Amino acid sequence: MATDKNNVEALIRQSRPINIKDPYDAGWVEGKTILITGGASGFGEGFFRKWAHHGANVIIGDVNDARGNEIVAEVRKTTGNKHLHYIHCNVANWQSQVSFFRQSVKLSPTGGIDAVVANAGISDGAPFFYEVPDYDAVEEPPAPVYKCFEVNLVGVMYTSQLALHYLSKNPKSAIPNTSLTPAPNTRDRHLLLLGSIASLGPIPGQVQYCVSKHGVLGLFRSLRSTAFVNGVRVNILLPYFIDTPILPAVGRLVLAGSGMGKPEDVIDAGTRLMADTRIVGRSLAIGPKVRIDDDWQVISPSSPNGTESAVWEAYAEDFVEVEAFTRRFIGAINQVEVIRGWVGWATDVLLAFAYPVRNMLRR
Incomplete structure (x- = not known):
């Protein structure tokens, strides 16, 4: 670690930057009780399937009751894992989230919660923010609908608030130890946030989505330096455009020919953060697999030089180089x-x- 007084890395209590080439064992999630909001589709469903397969006790919350119950029944049957559950949860509603957490604690075989994934999210709906109506045409202009903002940011803050409370009370858990080798059935206190490439840069037209995902990144950057008070480790995923249901047909047309990331790379990155309890305060961006040189210029996939990956750490040195x-x-x-x-x-x-x-x- 650098000794420059402008280096405040130690105060943030981060673990060392992640080397994606370092091995990890997905089996380390075994025995953990993990809550996932928005778990009935997309990344949430992917996390649920993988972690359940590796022996985690996973409880998903969503508003799609039919799909949620369906995948829980399916994965229970294929894995033999009985500690898998679905609970209705509207993340934009505080009482719904309170009920989700309280029921989850009762269902947990360990009597506590090891990890929470604030995954639920939606894209902008119609009309778009920039489609300004004629407010002079009516005496009392109706308030705009900010459902995307409410789900993606207010909902995530609700989830995070409850997570800090319940994670800190997890029986037999302790403050994260960045030097202790992980193992199955190790009690944890982990909050994993789902940001986006829209947390790093704007997406034209998706105003609510961008504002909300910038907010999630701000939440992460604030919490990672304060959540140690609760003994909680906080990490974030920042996926690029990934082939999931949240990406509409219009978006797919715009991206035609430019490449999209693969869901399995996001699931793998999330599993690394979930399984390796030594990782604290880190962010992983996921996009199409490319090979780049030291100057971040894309080079031929067949080149012997450079680094090829679909996962990169964002803000790896942001408290060292300012x-x-x-x-x-x-x-x-x-x-x-x-x-x-x-x-x-x-x-x-x-x-x-x-x-x-x-x-x-x-x-």
């Missing part, structure tokens, strides 16, 4: 701290304790 303004600003603040020294620190501490009294005297 832009000029942040570096200068933090440097200036650090200099103020050095100049004021222990005397300045002691003065500030005394003023902090005196602050309530000073406020009372002013009233």
